[in-house]
Ligand code: IMP
């Protein structure tokens with residue numbers, strides 16, 4: 001088992017950035033709603049969709065800072081090895097919400113890595129013709145993407161290293177760490 005190592009992004013830095021992401025998102029959503037003649041308290045217009053399971057901690061902190069009436073839907077995406085050229089190497093687990101047409105959608109994920117997960121979700125959800133579709137990620141790895149997809153809002157750019165904590169796991173562990181940490185090589189500790 002590889003243990004968590006050095007802190008890459010500390011708890012306070014995460015908290016401050018999540019607060020600024022919440023302000024940025026609520027300004028953008030408020031502008032969309034105002035254009036439609038609504039206030040932020042209109043029901044049924046805004047849907048937040050976290051990608052399970054990595055996004056759960058970020059999502060919980062983020063939505064509690066958004067003074068916008070919203071509903072939430074969860075999605076889960078699994079990746080598999082030996083992907084054929086016809087597939088993205090990821091698939092949606094279960095059914096996607098199917099009533100997103102005309103709504104303001106925000107997909108929330110922990111990290112943009114290969115781009116496969118968010119590339120798939122953007123395509124599938126975008127096909128339902130939402131009024132707006134934003135991708136919000138806490139982290140973005142600096143690397144080439146297998147699937148080209150951009151986040152509309154990014155918390156932090158990080159190098160191409162494996163990290164854990166604040167929702168991100170290694171073999172199911174460490175999601176509950178309050179900081180984002182590098183993972184040590186086996187045998188380092
Ligand atoms: P994708 O490669 O962009 O499709 O990202 C897929 C998922 O891999 C992310 O949502 C994370 O859950 C997971 N992931 C990618 N990089 C890391 C990491 O450094 N630590 C933990 N999980 C990661």
Ligand code: MG
Pocket residue numbers: 051052053054055109110111
């Ligand atoms: Mg994930």
